[in-house]
Amino acid sequence: MNGELNAAEAARIRASFSRQGLMATLGAELGAIAPGRVEIALRPHPGISQQHGFVHAGAVSAIADSAAGYAALSVLPPERGVLTAEFKINLLAPAIGERLVARGAVVKAGKTLLLTQAEVFAEAEGKERLVAFLTATMMSIAGREGIVD
Amino acid sequence: MNGELNAAEAARIRASFSRQGLMATLGAELGAIAPGRVEIALRPHPGISQQHGFVHAGAVSAIADSAAGYAALSVLPPERGVLTAEFKINLLAPAIGERLVARGAVVKAGKTLLLTQAEVFAEAEGKERLVAFLTATMMSIAGREGIVD
Amino acid sequence: MNGELNAAEAARIRASFSRQGLMATLGAELGAIAPGRVEIALRPHPGISQQHGFVHAGAVSAIADSAAGYAALSVLPPERGVLTAEFKINLLAPAIGERLVARGAVVKAGKTLLLTQAEVFAEAEGKERLVAFLTATMMSIAGREGIVD
Amino acid sequence: MNGELNAAEAARIRASFSRQGLMATLGAELGAIAPGRVEIALRPHPGISQQHGFVHAGAVSAIADSAAGYAALSVLPPERGVLTAEFKINLLAPAIGERLVARGAVVKAGKTLLLTQAEVFAEAEGKERLVAFLTATMMSIAGREGIVD
Numbered sequence: 001m002n003g004e005l006n007a008a009e010a011a012r013i014r015a016s017f018s019r020q021g022l023m024a025t026l027g028a029e030l031g032a033i034a035p036g037r038v039e040i041a042l043r044p045h046p047g048i049s050q051q052h053g054f055v056h057a058g059a060v061s062a063i064a065d066s067a068a069g070y071a072a073l074s075v076l077p078p079e080r081g082v083l084t085a086e087f088k089i090n091l092l093a094p095a096i097g098e099r100l101v102a103r104g105a106v107v108k109a110g111k112t113l114l115l116t117q118a119e120v121f122a123e124a125e126g127k128e129r130l131v132a133f134l135t136a137t138m139m140s141i142a143g144r145e146g147i148v149d
Numbered sequence: 150m151n152g153e154l155n156a157a158e159a160a161r162i163r164a165s166f167s168r169q170g171l172m173a174t175l176g177a178e179l180g181a182i183a184p185g186r187v188e189i190a191l192r193p194h195p196g197i198s199q200q201h202g203f204v205h206a207g208a209v210s211a212i213a214d215s216a217a218g219y220a221a222l223s224v225l226p227p228e229r230g231v232l233t234a235e236f237k238i239n240l241l242a243p244a245i246g247e248r249l250v251a252r253g254a255v256v257k258a259g260k261t262l263l264l265t266q267a268e269v270f271a272e273a274e275g276k277e278r279l280v281a282f283l284t285a286t287m288m289s290i291a292g293r294e295g296i297v298d
Numbered sequence: 299m300n301g302e303l304n305a306a307e308a309a310r311i312r313a314s315f316s317r318q319g320l321m322a323t324l325g326a327e328l329g330a331i332a333p334g335r336v337e338i339a340l341r342p343h344p345g346i347s348q349q350h351g352f353v354h355a356g357a358v359s360a361i362a363d364s365a366a367g368y369a370a371l372s373v374l375p376p377e378r379g380v381l382t383a384e385f386k387i388n389l390l391a392p393a394i395g396e397r398l399v400a401r402g403a404v405v406k407a408g409k410t411l412l413l414t415q416a417e418v419f420a421e422a423e424g425k426e427r428l429v430a431f432l433t434a435t436m437m438s439i440a441g442r443e444g445i446v447d
Numbered sequence: 448m449n450g451e452l453n454a455a456e457a458a459r460i461r462a463s464f465s466r467q468g469l470m471a472t473l474g475a476e477l478g479a480i481a482p483g484r485v486e487i488a489l490r491p492h493p494g495i496s497q498q499h500g501f502v503h504a505g506a507v508s509a510i511a512d513s514a515a516g517y518a519a520l521s522v523l524p525p526e527r528g529v530l531t532a533e534f535k536i537n538l539l540a541p542a543i544g545e546r547l548v549a550r551g552a553v554v555k556a557g558k559t560l561l562l563t564q565a566e567v568f569a570e571a572e573g574k575e576r577l578v579a580f581l582t583a584t585m586m587s588i589a590g591r592e593g594i595v596d
Contacts, residue, residue: 021198022205025174049170050215056171057233058211065206066199084206085411086435088237088386088535090562090582092555108539108577112410113383113437115537115580130555133562135537135582137384137435139411234560235584237386237535239413239433241406257390257428261559262532262586264388264431279406282413284388284433286533286584288560319496320503323472347468348513354469355512355531360505364497382504386535 005035013070028063036106038070043099055095060120064134067104068116072138075109080142087136095131097124114138154184154223162219177212185255187219192248204244209269213283216253217265221287224255229291236285244280246273263287303333311368326361334404336368341397353393358418362432365402366414370436373404378440385434393429395422412436452482460517475510483553485517490546502542507567511581514551515563519585522553527589534583542578544571561585
């Protein structure tokens with residue numbers, strides 16, 4: 001999982017991301033992508049908050065899950081897609097700051113299931129702090145009606 | 150955890166829910182609330198989708214986590230608030246249909262930590278189907294600066 | 299998942315359990331089995347303890363995972379086996395008492411993956427107390443070399 | 448979390464490990480210990496197997512949970528102990544081989560809760576392979592009756 005994605009592989013991930021309506025609704029943006037590694041960023045704003053003003057665990061989970069899912073997709077052949085079977089997320093500190101960045105990575109790619117992880121960092125005043133840690137089981141799928149990428 | 154919440158307890162949960170900016174952004178609505186049990190509903194729409202058009206796991210997680218969190222809050226005294234320490238969610242079937250309903254419940258309330266769960270059902274054509282199952286560890290907090298409910 | 303397992307189905311689960319060397323080493327015993335539901339019991343003793351004298355989380359997990367796994371196996375056709383893909387366990391109270399009982403159940407059976415759960419109760423002085431709660435993703439397998447039941 | 452544990456800190460972990468009856472029953476051995484990092488090894492044998500002859504997920508979990516727990520303990524002051532609040536383990540490949548090694552580490556240490564992880568590798572023919580990945584929430588405790596280390 002070194003090197004770079006070729007143009008078609010990168011374009012496939014960017015196209016799939018643009019179809020995730022939730023990412024646009026939250027204001028999330030796709031960042032760096034590489035084989036087995038994908039970043040998604042999100043700027044905190046009141047529309048994604050929980051009751052104390054922090055970013056809601058659901059929004060943190062959304063970018064972490066998508067970063068992990070696209071990390072998985074980046075190592076699969078073009079005819080296969082990915083579905084999240086399960087994830088666990090530990091919320092380690094309030095998600096506040098200028099920007100959140102979720103860094104997804106593939107831990108181990110099996111034939112049917114892939115274990116992925118995502119670390120979510122909050123950036124503030126030039127520093128970053130780990131605020132959440134996710135592990136997710138992704139299921140590699142093919143040939144399901146209407147499901148691609 | 151039988152009976153009903155009194156008016157002040159119910160009002161506290163409704164006020165806290167209304168401060169969760171993400172719930173309004175997603176279009177989620179607070180439903181039935183009772184001691185140890187809280188429901189949150191969400192109508193699928195393109196703005197909360199993943200790449201295949203299903204509701205994104207992040208949006209499913211958001212209502213499940215909030216339903217579980219408010220179930221926890223409903224059994225705590227007024228001076229205490231709740232933070233999610235971690236959750237795991239299993240995504241069992243595509244989240245599609247006319248409406249999703251997350252039903253949160255307290256499994257066991259400890260002194261510092263509460264185990265909660267939430268089942269998410271998709272309603273379509275008069276039937277409901279289990280599409281996700283969450284367990285969450287909630288942390289009971291008090292006296293943290295600026296954190297209430 | 300009502301009714302009873304037939305004699306062949308029940309015998310299959312008992313035979314598989316007897317091949318789990320760890321269950322004998324821990325002193326665990328297979329209890330009631332029904333379609334989608336399996337119980338395993340364990341008497342606390344110093345050989346399964348953690349450092350405070352409680353039953354070790356690993357031993358609690360072992361009976362919870364096996365109870366959940368056999369619950370899954372009980373709803374599958376004879377030619378299929380089960381592997382645990384992942385589980386989460388919440389440890390809610392010290393595992394002490396006269397006897398622990400893990401009650402496994404199938405939450406939802408999909409084509410490839412089954413979501414199962416197990417509650418672990420500690421019995422003491424005629425009462426039982428919930429001490430752990432597990433959810434597990436079981437993978438239905440067939441035709442893998444040497445893997446049955 | 449660099450450097451080495453001093454003699455008293457290392458002795459404390461070794462003494463606590465020796466009180467875990469389950470570790471002796473399984474045949475597990477404490478390996479390298481450093482601030483925030485602890486290894487536990489286990490040789491596969493029929494007494495710790497599941498039904499296919501692999502090491503049982505419960506035994507894999509036991510060494511992973513203990514390695515993670517002692518990693519947490521290694522960064523806490525002497526008057527504090529550790530309890531596992533929850534863990535998730537993903538089982539990535541059959542646990543077979545000459546030796547299993549669980550490597551526990553602290554991901555983030557909070558005031559009350561610590562997030563830890565453990566990777567479990569199977570060694571065979573001079574190579575090691577990742578077979579399981581655990582994340583665990585550890586609770587730092589003090590002053591509970593009879594609970595130390």
